[in-house]
Amino acid sequence: MTPRLPTAVLWDMDGTLVDTEPYWMAAETPLVESFGGTWSHEQALQMVGLGLEDAARILQAQGVRLGVGAIVAHLTDEVLGSLAREGVPFRPGARELLHGLKDAGVKTALVTMSMRRMAETVVDLIDFDAFDVVVAGDDVTRPKPYPDPYLQACAALGVDARSTVAIEDSPNGLRSAVASGAVSLGVPLMVSLTGTGAHALWPTLQDRTTTDIADLYTAHRPEGAA
Structure with a gap:
């Protein structure tokens, strides 16, 4: 054939x-920690490939006291900042x-x-x-x-x-x-x-x-x- x-x-x-996965992980950790929680590399790996709203709900379960939309916006802003600094x-x-x-x-x-x-x-x-x-x-x-x-x-x-x-x-x-x-x-x-x-x-x-x-x-x- x-x-x-x-x-x-x-x-x-x-x-x-x-x-860009390292950029997402770098954004997740300080967000969780800012609400007194902890975030491991293994937990971050479980987020790979998830829709952002689903990922936001997981972060809420880890203690992030923000709405889903606010979490998505925050993570997106952080990754965009990394792209601006580091390039694609x-x-x-x-x-x-x-x-x-x-x-x-x-x-x-x-x-x-x-x-x-x-x-x-x-x-x-x-x-x-x-x-x-x-x-x-x-x-x-x-x-x-x-x-x-x-x-x-x-x-x-x-x-x-x-x-x-x-x-x-x-x-x-x-x-x-x-x-x-x-x-x-x-x-x-x-x-x-x-x-x-x-x-x-x-x-x-x-x-x-x-x-x-x-x-x-x-x-x-x-x-x-x-």
Whole structure:
């Protein structure tokens, strides 16, 4: 079978496109401690890939006496501050693969549970027209691990989810992608992705090209996909 590219590639942001997870963790710890609580690295790892409102409720359970919206706004402001100071830390190979897909005419979407203002900040710092569609956490009713974010991105692109590849770094994100019908690729960063149902796990995107994406999609293309 001749390898063919998917109609679109759907990218998670935090931990997949950019390595911002340390920024989120650095924002969580002082917030919990400011209310007299404690926050461990293990607890922070459990937040990877969660919708921000769900994450805020966990922080409330740890004693943060703020509303969900206030917690989300505070964390987003802190991470945006880190991005402004430190720049956008792309994961190895991510920018290059994204650029190659755009050059090949493949549609792209950013599908993140971060707020739109943060997603747009990251997109604006990329030095080429990287994404056709951005779906953010405040755009969806049900966050990952529900399939809604990926299905919403596919609807906006005008493509069938089964004809796409989704790239994720978290168990919740992969469960969302798998449930949408996309060919799902896991690139782990901080947590194991074993048992998440991913069609493939790559240790890194470094040196991966559009040919690799075409091979992946062709090998796992769902029944009925374009």
